[in-house]
Amino acid sequence: MSDLQQKIEQVVAVLTETIRDFAPVTFANSLGAEDMVLTDIIDRYQLDIDMFSLDTGRLPQETYDLMQVVRERYKTPLRIYFPNVKQVEAYVAEHGVNGFYDSIELRKACCHIRKVEPLRRALQGKRAWITGMRSEQASTRSNLKVSAYDMDNRMQKVNPLLEWSNAEVWEYLKHYDVPYNKLHDKFYPSIGCAPCTRAITPGEDIRSGRWWWEAPENKECGLHSGKVVPIK
Numbered sequence: 001m002s003d004l005q006q007k008i009e010q011v012v013a014v015l016t017e018t019i020r021d022f023a024p025v026t027f028a029n030s031l032g033a034e035d036m037v038l039t040d041i042i043d044r045y046q047l048d049i050d051m052f053s054l055d056t057g058r059l060p061q062e063t064y065d066l067m068q069v070v071r072e073r074y075k076t077p078l079r080i081y082f083p084n085v086k087q088v089e090a091y092v093a094e095h096g097v098n099g100f101y102d103s104i105e106l107r108k109a110c111c112h113i114r115k116v117e118p119l120r121r122a123l124q125g126k127r128a129w130i131t132g133m134r135s136e137q138a139s140t141r142s143n144l145k146v147s148a149y150d151m152d153n154r155m156q157k158v159n160p161l162l163e164w165s166n167a168e169v170w171e172y173l174k175h176y177d178v179p180y181n182k183l184h185d186k187f188y189p190s191i192g193c194a195p196c197t198r199a200i201t202p203g204e205d206i207r208s209g210r211w212w213w214e215a216p217e218n219k220e221c222g223l224h225s226g227k228v229v230p231i232k
Contacts (some may be wrong), residue, residue, distance in 0.1 A: 016125030022128035027051040043153040052079040056114035058193035128156035
């Protein structure tokens with residue numbers, strides 16, 4: 001058995017166990033490279049996991065292009081959640097359309113409106129959610145567990161690609177000809193909202209292009225900063 005196939009089987013085992021113990025399960029699909037691996041595995045193995053994505057209203061065109069490709073290629077439907085329009089309007093009226101550049105507090109407030117609140121709606125009625133987070137992505141993710149209780153969202157949170165390397169992610173994408181965001185080919189290893197994402201240079205941290213004007217310890221949007229209780 002190849003190393004890649006062994007990794008895949010480990011992921012399938014984690015997902016199958018999660019379905020067994022915590023159904024109904026949903027997958028928060030950011031459409032990044034890691035999440036396209038999970039999209040393909042969930043669909044290929046016909047796992048009983050639905051998936052959703054958050055359209056913040058500020059995504060790059062390449063991300064929207066990939067959304068459409070996912071819709072056309074995979075049988076598993078991709079549900080899209082949008083931010084509350086009134087909250088967005090109020091934020092822009094008070095702070096401006098790009099007010100998130102002015103302070104960490106305003107950036108996090110924008111993330112809360114455009115990501116955290118829609119996430120909570122997407123997770124309603126679920127007992128577990130799947131993410132594509134990996135421990136080597138950032139200092140804020142170095143202490144993650146494969147499976148832990150998410151106290152903020154009151155459900156299990158599972159990171160089946162936790163120990164995968166960036167090289168292994170891309171080995172899977174290339175081996176199975178999985179579609180991916182074309183910004184990755186332009187040195188965007190981590191992709192979020194267009195105004196908050198830039199390309200990186202060789203040697204930079206993989207998430208240095210996200211909120212590049214902030215210190216590394218602040219580079220989370222609130223989706224993954226809640227308290228968790230590990231079980232593994």
